[in-house]
Structure formats: structure tokens, C-alpha cells
Amino acid sequence: PYQRQVYDLFLPENLREDLQKKSEAARQILQPGVHLPSLQHYHSLVPLDTKIRGATNTFGLPSWVFKATSRKNGNVFCLRRIEGFRLTNEEAIKAVNSWKKIIHPNIVTTIEAFTTRDFNDSSLVFVHSYHPLSKTLAEHHFSTNRFGRPTAVPERVLWSYLVQLASALKAIHKAKLAARCIDISKVIITEKNRIRLSACSIQDVLHFEVPRRIEELQQEDFFSLGRLILSIATNTPPRNLGDLRLPLEQLGRTYSIELKERISWLLSPPQNMATKTAEHLVYDLAQHADDVLVASLDTEDELTTHLGRELENGRLVRLVAKLGSINERPEFDGDPNWAETAERYTLKLFRDYVFHQVDSQGSPVVDLGHIISCLNKLDAGIDEKIYLTSRDHQSTFVVSYKELKKQLQGAFSELLKAGSKTQANRSY
Amino acid sequence: PYQRQVYDLFLPENLREDLQKKSEAARQILQPGVHLPSLQHYHSLVPLDTKIRGATNTFGLPSWVFKATSRKNGNVFCLRRIEGFRLTNEEAIKAVNSWKKIIHPNIVTTIEAFTTRDFNDSSLVFVHSYHPLSKTLAEHHFSTNRFGRPTAVPERVLWSYLVQLASALKAIHKAKLAARCIDISKVIITEKNRIRLSACSIQDVLHFEVPRRIEELQQEDFFSLGRLILSIATNTPPRNLGDLRLPLEQLGRTYSIELKERISWLLSPPQNMATKTAEHLVYDLAQHADDVLVASLDTEDELTTHLGRELENGRLVRLVAKLGSINERPEFDGDPNWAETAERYTLKLFRDYVFHQVDSQGSPVVDLGHIISCLNKLDAGIDEKIYLTSRDHQSTFVVSYKELKKQLQGAFSELLKAGSKTQANRSY
Numbered sequence: 001p002y003q004r005q006v007y008d009l010f011l012p013e014n015l016r017e018d019l020q021k022k023s024e025a026a027r028q029i030l031q032p033g034v035h036l037p038s039l040q041h042y043h044s045l046v047p048l049d050t051k052i053r054g055a056t057n058t059f060g061l062p063s064w065v066f067k068a069t070s071r072k073n074g075n076v077f078c079l080r081r082i083e084g085f086r087l088t089n090e091e092a093i094k095a096v097n098s099w100k101k102i103i104h105p106n107i108v109t110t111i112e113a114f115t116t117r118d119f120n121d122s123s124l125v126f127v128h129s130y131h132p133l134s135k136t137l138a139e140h141h142f143s144t145n146r147f148g149r150p151t152a153v154p155e156r157v158l159w160s161y162l163v164q165l166a167s168a169l170k171a172i173h174k175a176k177l178a179a180r181c182i183d184i185s186k187v188i189i190t191e192k193n194r195i196r197l198s199a200c201s202i203q204d205v206l207h208f209e210v211p212r213r214i215e216e217l218q219q220e221d222f223f224s225l226g227r228l229i230l231s232i233a234t235n236t237p238p239r240n241l242g243d244l245r246l247p248l249e250q251l252g253r254t255y256s257i258e259l260k261e262r263i264s265w266l267l268s269p270p271q272n273m274a275t276k277t278a279e280h281l282v283y284d285l286a287q288h289a290d291d292v293l294v295a296s297l298d299t300e301d302e303l304t305t306h307l308g309r310e311l312e313n314g315r316l317v318r319l320v321a322k323l324g325s326i327n328e329r330p331e332f333d334g335d336p337n338w339a340e341t342a343e344r345y346t347l348k349l350f351r352d353y354v355f356h357q358v359d360s361q362g363s364p365v366v367d368l369g370h371i372i373s374c375l376n377k378l379d380a381g382i383d384e385k386i387y388l389t390s391r392d393h394q395s396t397f398v399v400s401y402k403e404l405k406k407q408l409q410g411a412f413s414e415l416l417k418a419g420s421k422t423q424a425n426r427s428y
Numbered sequence: 429p430y431q432r433q434v435y436d437l438f439l440p441e442n443l444r445e446d447l448q449k450k451s452e453a454a455r456q457i458l459q460p461g462v463h464l465p466s467l468q469h470y471h472s473l474v475p476l477d478t479k480i481r482g483a484t485n486t487f488g489l490p491s492w493v494f495k496a497t498s499r500k501n502g503n504v505f506c507l508r509r510i511e512g513f514r515l516t517n518e519e520a521i522k523a524v525n526s527w528k529k530i531i532h533p534n535i536v537t538t539i540e541a542f543t544t545r546d547f548n549d550s551s552l553v554f555v556h557s558y559h560p561l562s563k564t565l566a567e568h569h570f571s572t573n574r575f576g577r578p579t580a581v582p583e584r585v586l587w588s589y590l591v592q593l594a595s596a597l598k599a600i601h602k603a604k605l606a607a608r609c610i611d612i613s614k615v616i617i618t619e620k621n622r623i624r625l626s627a628c629s630i631q632d633v634l635h636f637e638v639p640r641r642i643e644e645l646q647q648e649d650f651f652s653l654g655r656l657i658l659s660i661a662t663n664t665p666p667r668n669l670g671d672l673r674l675p676l677e678q679l680g681r682t683y684s685i686e687l688k689e690r691i692s693w694l695l696s697p698p699q700n701m702a703t704k705t706a707e708h709l710v711y712d713l714a715q716h717a718d719d720v721l722v723a724s725l726d727t728e729d730e731l732t733t734h735l736g737r738e739l740e741n742g743r744l745v746r747l748v749a750k751l752g753s754i755n756e757r758p759e760f761d762g763d764p765n766w767a768e769t770a771e772r773y774t775l776k777l778f779r780d781y782v783f784h785q786v787d788s789q790g791s792p793v794v795d796l797g798h799i800i801s802c803l804n805k806l807d808a809g810i811d812e813k814i815y816l817t818s819r820d821h822q823s824t825f826v827v828s829y830k831e832l833k834k835q836l837q838g839a840f841s842e843l844l845k846a847g848s849k850t851q852a853n854r855s856y
């Protein structure tokens with residue numbers, strides 16, 4: 001009952017690689033010599049910007065993005081420095097407080113904001129959650145080092161973006177806020193087709209002195225969303241879109257009527273009486289939201305399966321650790337023959353049985369499946385019996401996995417008991 | 429930069445336990461002596477039924493549920509035996525073919541069906557995906573061993589059930605099929621609040637000889653869905669619901685008007701002109717589907733984080749394995765002092781530094797955070813230097829992690845080179 005194919009036991013290579021690269025990115029540090037200041041309790045800053053900025057960008061001021069580690073909890077965060085911003089009203093920075101409460105899978109969480117003189121100027125710093133190796137939608141879809149004509153983005157990807165950002169807007173508008181940053185450079189891709197609004201709260205602080213009606217800003221969010229999808233669908237950077245009717249026609253030629261209608265609705269000028277609402281948008285997107293939901297539930301299932309398997313590997317590793325700490329032990333309690341006598345001798349022969357199988361010609365049989373199956377049987381302590389042969393082939397034992405398990409536990413607890421009390425920890 | 433809190437490094441205990449219990453359940457086998465037949469390539473059957481059945485149930489015939497392992501791939505499946513069913517038309521069993529194509533996160537996948545005489549009668553066996561430790565909605569909500577009055581099911585759980593089953597119905601009806609098994613005993617909970625239709629295709633085979641219009645069966649699915657939610661909401665087993673207007677009133681007193689309206693719609697007799705569609709239902713549930721989507725995306729993020737951390741642990745385990753295979757090695761290549769000389773000696777002192785820290789009084793300091801931080805630094809090979817002191821306190825070395833990493837790789841590849849070629853596998 002313990003046979004499983006070996007490929008089943010390991011994480012798919014691409015997922016493993018992706019997770020490893022992300023973990024490396026999160027742990028990356030600068031070469032010694034390069035120096036960036038620490039900001040409050042954030043240290044080990046590493047720049048995340050991929051391009052050298054001109055002076056004007058989304059925020060009208062140069063901005064710089066870093067990852068940094070918090071001394072408080074060792075976690076990594078994303079810091080955005082707005083260069084040369086002099087805060088004239090201390091109240092402005094409190095605008096981030098409402099944003100801290102917005103926790104949503106399509107919104108990068110706002111942690112805090114503060115001013116700093118550590119860059120030898122007046123800078124404003126926003127702290128957000130860090131998503132290793134994320135790219136902006138602009139970087140993802142308008143990458144310049146691509147050769148030839150970029151292929152059209154599949155319609156279901158556009159629907160998925162719409163569904164995710166509609167869900168984000170619903171949460172934001174419900175909290176009486178407006179996103180104000182729905183822009184291909186401010187929406188980041190963090191996993192396959194998963195997007196998040198990355199720069200929330202910033203505009204609220206920067207423009208605190210010239211407040212605008214929240215309803216008006218919310219209506220602008222819908223317009224920005226329409227423009228964003230239009231830009232990606234027609235492969236045209238926003239600044240080149242010009243009169244929106246033309247790209248909308250172009251979109252209509254490649255994609256469904258339904259998509260064109262949704263985008264038209266988003267772009268249509270607000271009618272006095274019929275303001276747009278995120279709920280309305282969520283209704284209109286219902287069938288596509290169902291597709292996104294199905295995909296997400298499938299991903300959940302896959303991840304759960306992978307996690308379960310990784311845990312199984314962990315269980316086997318602990319078992320091998322126990323076995324390894326008994327087998328070939330040079331001496332125990334003054335007895336240099338401990339590992340070679342009584343139950344420990346059986347466990348030694350079992351180790352040979354597990355790891356040192358040979359074929360009839362005496363050549364090694366390296367079979368991960370055999371190893372894993374043996375270890376699983378040992379762990380379960382089943383009644384199945386196996387033959388163990390001494391290295392000199394002079395004697396043979398018949399022993400069940402059940403007995404082996406008992407012997408392993410016995411020998412290991414001898415070690416544990418003799419070891420320092422404090423070192424016997426729960427990992428075994 | 430490598431400091432992380434220890435609690436961050438391990439999977440939350442409840443998730444780990446849940447996954448472990450499920451993995452144990454999947455690996456569970458019967459005590460020797462108990463014997464169930466193998467069915468085709470399915471062996472090691474274990475009954476999953478939790479109650480002794482009377483003769484009548486959902487299918488009008490006694491049914492028995494088992495888990496079994498496939499000899500083809502070692503995977504575990506769920507088998508349902510319909511006892512005493514004599515297949516009169518070979519075509520009937522082909523009804524499962526359309527069901528095999530229905531892959532959906534809220535539907536248990538149908539694998540195949542066959543007849544068998546291995547139970548010494550004519551039985552029909554349906555093979556479905558196996559979901560360890562799942563419970564039926566009936567078992568979950570109407571468990572009899574609960575004390576006192578059961579607490580009311582939160583409204584968002586009911587909406588979540590509705591959203592999930594609406595999504596399942598949409599997929600099923602789109603394929604021109606009908607579920608025919610929306611019943612509290614045939615919907616299983618496999619993860620927290622995650623439900624799946626568990627017995628698809630069975631009715632289609634059993635009633636193959638008396639076919640009914642698919643449109644009619646689909647309309648019945650909506651009615652069954654309404655009844656199912658009504659039953660759970662009012663804590664009344666379906667057979668006790670009686671005239672549905674009363675429990676519907678009762679539901680209205682505890683839950684929102686919106687929920688009552690949705691259930692009324694599901695229960696309303698089909699109007700000739702306006703048949704219900706799953707799309708319509710999906711529209712009506714849009715705002716609640718958004719909640720389910722947000723929850724699912726959050727779960728995805730959590731699982732991804734956990735998986736990344738388990739992989740990090742795996743990386744450290746491999747590092748410890750390398751270190752362990754060098755440290756204290758009794759002899760190598762005929763040299764009993766190998767582990768005590770040259771770079772291996774530094775690695776031995778490093779091992780002491782990592783695992784055997786003592787305080788100024790000489791008492792052991794057991795600090796998992798220290799161990800993990802050291803190993804992460806070693807893995808990264810950073811420039812940070814540490815002091816290593818010999819056990820007799822006579823000499824001290826200054827060495828960087830970078831150098832230590834090089835030494836570890838050097839010593840380990842010596843071992844690898846000398847080892848059997850076939851055993852040097854990719855796991856290191």
C-alpha cells in the first residue's frame with residue numbers, strides 16, 4: 001500500500017524553482033562596499049528599480065523602490081522613497097491609517113509611512129508588503145527586450161485582470177477610499193496571472209493639501225481600469241492611446257463583444273444620475289469571476305497536495321536522522337560496540353537493506369522508490385516481514401517492520417535520555 | 429539579514445496536523461486477517477462507511493464506500509459498490525464517460541465504473557477521486573454525538589456552499605448533464621468550508637433504462653440545492669422538512685432577506701417559459717462569489733508561503749546532511765584522522781559553534797534561531813567572519829562564511845567522488 005511513483009513525491013520543477021528564486025531574492029543582500037542608509041528599523045536596503053528614472057513619473061516626483069529587512073521581526077518589506085518631498089502638514093501622513101486596514105489578496109498591504117533625512121534630503125517613505133520578483137504590468141506586457149511582435153494577450157487573462165481589480169476596487173470603495181493608482185506601472189504581477197495594486201495610499205498623502213471629492217476619485221478609478229485593460233489589449237502604452245475610440249475599435253476586432261462593452265462602460269463619462277459602482281462591475285463580471293474562482297480553487301488544491309508531500313518528505317527525513325544517529329555510532333555510554341550489538345545490529349542490517357540493495361550480480365540497485373517504500377513501512381510499523389542478511393552472508397533474520405520500529409524507538413530514546421535534556425526538542 | 433523568528437519557520441500546528449492525519453488516513457491499511465477482495469487493479473480496500481446501512485438509501489440499493497490503491501500508479505481512489513445491481517444493458521456503464529471529463533474543484537472526479545462478481549453477487553463499482561477524511565454535509569452538520577443545541581451555521585458559510593454548488597452546476601449543466609445527487613449525504617466537506625459533489629454519474633447509470641429529459645433533471649438540481657441549504661440553515665434533516673413554506677419562514681427569521689429570496693427562487697416550481705439556469709444563479713450570487721474568491725486567493729497566498737518555507741527547511745536539512753556526513757566520520761580513504769584534519773577540522777569547530785553554544789557559565793544555550801541563522805549564512809556564503817575556538821580553548825580561528833562554504837563543498841565532493849557513482853543523486 002506504500003508504493004507511490006517517485007515523480008509524485010517531488011514538487012514540480014518549475015514551482016520549486018520559482019519558490020527558490022523568490023526566497024533567494026528575499027534573502028539577497030548588496031555586495032559589501034555599496035552602502036544605503038538604514039531607515040528607522042528597516043536595514044539592509046536593496047534597490048528594486050529596474051530602470052533609471054526621469055524626474056516625472058506616476059507621482060510627479062522621483063521615486064525609488066527598495067526591499068529592506070525589519071529589525072523588529074526579521075521580515076522583508078517593500079519601501080518606496082519619494083525623493084524631495086517636504087511634508088508641510090503632519091496630518092497628511094495619517095492618511096495611511098485607513099489604508100492599513102485594507103487587507104485584500106489583490107492589494108499590496110500598506111504598513112506605514114514616515115519622513116526621513118537619511119538620504120540627505122527630505123524624503124517620504126512608504127512601507128508596503130514585499131512580493132519577491134514581482135513585475136509591473138508594464139514590465140510584463142511591454143518588455144522592450146522582446147523580439148518580434150508580441151503575441152496577443154489571451155482574453156481570459158484580461159477577464160482575470162478585470163475580475164481581480166474589480167474585487168480590489170470593491171474593497172477599497174467600500175472603505176470610502178479610492179485607489180488612485182490603477183496604472184500599468186503600479187499594478188504588479190506576483191504569481192502567474194495574479195495581480196495586485198502596489199502603491200495604495202501614496203497619492204492620498206502627496207495630495208493631502210488639495211483634497212478632492214472621494215466620489216469623483218472613485219469614478220476615475222473605473223476610467224483608469226478601462227484604460228489599463230485597453231492599453232494591454234491593444235498592446236499600446238497608455239501615453240500612446242490618444243483618442244480612446246480608436247483603440248476601442250481595435251480591441252473589438254480581436255476580442256469578444258462582451259469585453260468591448262465592459263471596457264466602454266468603464267471608459268464612459270460619468271452620468272450624473274448613474275454613477276458607477278464596484279458592485280455593479282462585480283455583477284457584470286460574474287461569469288468570469290466564476291472562472292477565476294475555479295482556477296483559484298484548483299490552485300489551492302494543488303498547493304495543498306504539494307504541501308502534504310513536502311511534509312511527508314520531512315517525516316522521512318526525521319526517520320533517516322534517527323536511523324543515522326544510531327547506525328555506525330562510534331561509541332555510546334563508554335561502549336564502542338553499542339551500534340553493533342543487540343537491536344542496533346538489526347537496525348544496521350536494515351540500513352543495508354534499505355540503502356545498499358544489490359542485484360544478483362552484486363551491482364548496486366539505486367531505487368529511490370524502494371528506499372521510500374521501506375521507510376514508509378517502517379514509519380507505519382506494519383506487520384510485513386523482511387529477511388535481513390549479515391554482511392558476511394552467514395546469518396539471516398526474519399523481522400517485521402513493527403519490530404523494527406520498536407527497536408528504532410528503543411535505541412533512539414536511549415540516545416535521547418543520555419543527551420542533554422535541553423537538546424531533546426520537539427523536532428524528533 | 430537572515431534573522432527570522434522561529435515561529436515563522438514552521439507550518440502552523442493545526443495545518444500540519446490536518447495534513448498529517450490525511451496522509452495517514454490515505455496510507456491506512458486493514459489489520460491482517462480482515463479480508464476484502466481486490467477489484468480489478470484496485471487492491472487494499474478499506475471501508476470508509478461510518479454507519480451500518482439499512483437497505484434503502486440515496487440509490488435505493490445498499491451502497492458501500494471504500495478507499496483502495498491502484499496497482500497502476502499507486503494512487504488511492506474512492507470506490508463505491510452498489511450491492512446487488514444487475515446491469516442489463518452494457519451501454520448503461522458508458523454513461524460515466526461524459527462524467528470523466530468534468531474536472532471541477534467542487535466536484536469529485538469520476539474515474540470509471542465496472543461490474544464485479546468479487547463480492548459473490550452482481551455489484552456495480554464506481555471509482556472516484558479520493559479525499560481523505562472527508563465528511564458528508566449530513567455528518568458535519570447533523571452529527572448526533574454533539575451535545576446540546578447545535579449553533580447556527582454562519583450565513584457566510586451558507587453563501588459559500590451556494591456559490592460552490594452553483595459553480596459546480598454551471599459546469600455540469602454546460603456539459604448537458606444533471607447532477608442528480610445534490611443531497612446532504614452526497615456533498616462532502618474536504619477542507620475547511622470546501623465542498624464537493626461526491627457521487628456524480630451514479631444515477632445516470634442506475635436509471636439508464638428509464639431516461640428522463642435532461643432539462644427536467646437540471647431544474648430538479650436547483651430544487652435540490654434549495655432544499656439542501658434550507659435543511660442546513662434550519663438544522664432539520666431533509667426528511668423532516670415537510671411543507672417547505674414553514675422552514676423557509678424559519679430561515680427568514682435567522683438569516684437575511686437576500687438569502688431567503690435566493691432559496692425561494694431555487695425552490696419555486698419551474699415556470700414553463702422561465703426555466704432556471706446556472707448562469708442566472710451565478711449572477712445572483714456575484715457579490716458572495718467575490719467573498720469566496722477573496723478567501724480562496726488568501727488561502728492560495730498562505731499555502732504558497734508555507735510551501736516556500738518548507739522548501740527552505742529542506743535546503744537546511746540538506747546542508748546539515750552534508751555537514752553530518754563529514755563531521756565525526758570514523759575514517760575516509762583509509763585515513764582515520766580525515767575528519768579531524770585540514771578544512772574538516774574547521775568544519776568540526778563550526779559544528780560546535782552552531783550546535784553546542786554555551787553561556788558564560790558553560791551551560792548549553794539551545795537556540796533554534798541561532799542554528800538556523802548560522803546555516804542560512806553558510807548557505808549564502810556571506811562575507812561575515814566568525815571566531816571558532818578549539819575544544820581545549822588553546823587556539824582561535826577567524827573564518828568567513830564564504831570560506832566555510834568553500835570548505836564544506838570541498839570536503840563533501842571528496843566524499844561524493846569516492847562514493848559509488850550511482851549513489852550520487854540530485855538530492856544534494
Ligand SMILES: Nc1ncnc2c1ncn2[C@@H]1O[C@H](COP(=O)(O)OP(=O)(O)OP(=O)(O)O)[C@@H](O)[C@H]1O
Binds near residue numbers: 049051
Ligand atoms: N510591493 C512590492 N514588492 C516587491 N516589488 C515591488 C513592489 N512594488 C513594486 N515593486 C517592484 O519595484 C519595481 C519598481 O516599481 P515602480 O512602481 O517604481 O515601477 P516603475 O516602472 O519604475 O514606475 P514609476 O515610473 O512610477 O517609478 C518594479 O519592478 C516593481 O515590480
Ligand SMILES: Nc1ncnc2c1ncn2[C@@H]1O[C@H](COP(=O)(O)OP(=O)(O)OP(=O)(O)O)[C@@H](O)[C@H]1O
Binds near residue numbers: 478491557562563626
Ligand atoms: N470521494 C470520496 N473520498 C473520500 N471519502 C468519501 C468520498 N465520497 C464519500 N466519502 C465518505 O464515505 C462515507 C460514506 O459515504 P456515503 O455517500 O455512503 O454517505 P452515507 O451517509 O452513508 O449516505 P448513503 O445513505 O447514501 O449511503 C462518508 O463519510 C463520506 O464522507
Ligand SMILES: [Mg+2]
Binds near residue numbers: 049053057063064065
Ligand atoms: Mg520607479
Ligand SMILES: [Mg+2]
Binds near residue numbers: 477485493
Ligand atoms: Mg453510505
